[in-house]
Amino acid sequence: MMVNPIQNGVVLDHITAGKAMEIYKVLRLDKLGCTVAVIVNAASKKMGRKDVLKIYDVIDLNFDVLGYLDPGITVSIIENGEVVRRISLDLPEQVEGVLRCKNPRCITSCEQELPHVFKLTDRSRKVYRCIYCETMAKNK
Amino acid sequence: MRSLIDIMDLTVEEIDGLVSTAKDIMENPAKYAEACKGKKLATLFFEPSTRTRLSFEAAMYELGGHVLGFSSADSSSASKGESVADTVRMVSCYADIIAMRHPKEGAPRVAMMKSGVPIINAGDGGHNHPTQTLADLLTIHQEKGRFENLTIGMCGDLKFGRTVHSLLCAMSRYPGVKFVLISPAELKVPDYLIQDVLIPAGVEYVETTDLEAVMPELDVLYMTRVQQERFFNEADYLRLRDSYILNPPKLVEAKKDLIILHPLPRVNEIAVAVDDDPRACYFKQALYAKYIRMALILKLLEIEV
């Protein structure tokens, strides 16, 4: 089978080599009805090797989650065979529902319905801390 | 609407403002006697802390306000499983300001996010206790007349002591401050405080295990307790404990205008014989705590006197 050009859909390019399957799982792309192409270890001028995900439908993506997982990703939205939007991701200031606070003394440990929210406190070292107890998230 | 969850929520200017209000209250208590007339402070203490609760309640009464609340989780709706958010939503219908203590870290921030009235963090587990730090700051300013150019010794358990961490963050914003961090190797200041606070602020600091050797340099000595449960074995604890107990012989070489602070309650880390030394400020600290809480209540209620 050939990987056809996308008419309407989303391309996640410049994924760090080896991360495509993790992103595939976190974005739950297996639950989509459309075709998804997973390209691993493609040659890249900029990165040497990279992964690419091609989603053959226009879907809503959580850019904060994506940016947290792999801030170097470039997202292209394609409509009628043309790129209509290209988005360079960055580390988000805050992520919700991606990381879980592991501190047993944190209020989130006893109040189950509280959202697990982490904020970026040091961009250069990619440090995220729980907004409630300030415990540092373990880096992926 | 403002709340106070973490001491670093306050700017240096705001801390200066609170300190000068507290000093004005001490000098002119009558002027403030009805400043909070008709206002209600709710003290929501999900874990008991008699000292802190009484200090808040005394502060509100001296401002002419009223106090309501509970002093342990058993006597609150939390024992029926109500969330912090729901408790606070309900209480903000009855009170103008809330002082909250909770065993879980971050609970006051949850409260702040849901409350219709200002929240004061009165201690959340081992995490933050900003009004204790404000009391420490007022004590330093009242006794030394400044925050700048002070050599501050912190002694004892510097690893787990939340009051040590908050005071270190707060004082590292003033020029000319130097820290002398005195602790057993097992209880040193956590690395993130050195990496994230002291080094970026360009603050001079030294780490040592020897209290007596550094005593002559100190302008402020902040004592904390070395607790036995922090050690792996009793032998280590017994060996180290006495080095971090302050007694009159250790003070022989200290400056005449040193001030000795302790967040209280004390167990044995300061010998009772030190209490009569004019340099001992830890009981005055409890008095200052009430005045700075009065200043804070006024600020958060936006009451000008």
Ligand SMILES: [Zn+2]
């Ligand atoms: Zn947490």
